[in-house]
Amino acid sequence: MTDSPAPTTEIQQPHDWRPDRFMVIVAHPDDADFGPAATAARWIDAGSVGWLVCCTSGDQGGEDPDADPAELGLLREAEQRAAADVVGYAGVTFLNQPDGALVNDLVLREQLVREIRTFRPDAVLTQDPDVLIHPGGGINHTDHRAAGIAAIDAVYPAARNPMAFPALARGGLAAHRVRRLYLFWTAQPTAWVDVSATIGRKVDALRAHASQIHEPDGLAVRIGEWAAEDGARIGTSAAEDFRVVVIDDDEEEAAAVEAQP
Numbered sequence: 016m017t018d019s020p021a022p023t024t025e026i027q028q029p030h031d032w033r034p035d036r037f038m039v040i041v042a043h044p045d046d047a048d049f050g051p052a053a054t055a056a057r058w059i060d061a062g063s064v065g066w067l068v069c070c071t072s073g074d075q076g077g078e079d080p081d082a083d084p085a086e087l088g089l090l091r092e093a094e095q096r097a098a099a100d101v102v103g104y105a106g107v108t109f110l111n112q113p114d115g116a117l118v119n120d121l122v123l124r125e126q127l128v129r130e131i132r133t134f135r136p137d138a139v140l141t142q143d144p145d146v147l148i149h150p151g152g153g154i155n156h157t158d159h160r161a162a163g164i165a166a167i168d169a170v171y172p173a174a175r176n177p178m179a180f181p182a183l184a185r186g187g188l189a190a191h192r193v194r195r196l197y198l199f200w201t202a203q204p205t206a207w208v209d210v211s212a213t214i215g216r217k218v219d220a221l222r223a224h225a226s227q228i229h230e231p232d233g234l235a236v237r238i239g240e241w242a243a244e245d246g247a248r249i250g251t252s253a254a255e256d257f258r259v260v261v262i263d264d265d266e267e268e269a270a271a272v273e274a275q276p
């Protein structure tokens with residue numbers, strides 16, 4: 016929460032680094048599709064392998080107090096799997112934590128370390144936990160903040176420390192160094208990825224969340240408008256923005272990130 020972003024008229028370089036393997040960690044089904052889906056699709060199209068982890072199954076994502084949360088959770092898992100197929104993820108894991116009550120505790124951290132050490136991503140994408148109130152107004156859901164900080168704590172230091180959760184290493188899941196974090200829904204963007212070729216896939220993925228999205232055509236327009244705003248930062252028709260954190264020393268990328276506002 017330091018420098019304000021540069022004026023929107025200032026054109027930045029598009030962010031071109033691509034991880035060979037990346038993991039998206041989110042609180043709910045549909046978060047990844049409202050979030051970095053078009054970037055994920057771009058990277059997958061270029062040869063990356065992506066994996067999605069949903070901490071909850073979104074079992075409180077409705078308006079009916081008499082609805083069966085377990086049934087809703089199963090429906091939302093199916094919707095998320097269909098959306099993940101549209102984006103091209105290699106797979107989805109649901110950690111089955113309680114919707115609306117996600118907590119960054121050691122149980123969740125161990126679950127995430129297990130996922131990271133199993134899939135071994137170069138980059139982890141997650142929700143920026145520093146955002147309590149979105150810059151445009153609106154409260155960032157408690158589960159989003161919990162998922163983001165849990166993902167960060169799992170990436171560093173736990174996943175790379177062989178003595179953290181030693182039963183995992185003894186069971187064959189060796190320590191793993193995630194090289195960088197991409198935080199989305201951030202108030203402090205440092206990187207803009209050109210998604211002009213894949214923004215349609217993001218909209219198609221969102222349409223799979225039929226229990227949550229009741230006016231998909233209106234949503235498609237809004238998604239396009241938001242992406243166009245970010246696209247203007249790099250002189251393209253659509254972009255997604257991230258706060259990139261380079262964890263391991265990588266001089267080329269660190270210099271590129273620092274050159275951003």
Ligand SMILES: [Zn+2]
Nearest residue numbers: 042043046156
């Ligand atoms: Zn959510």
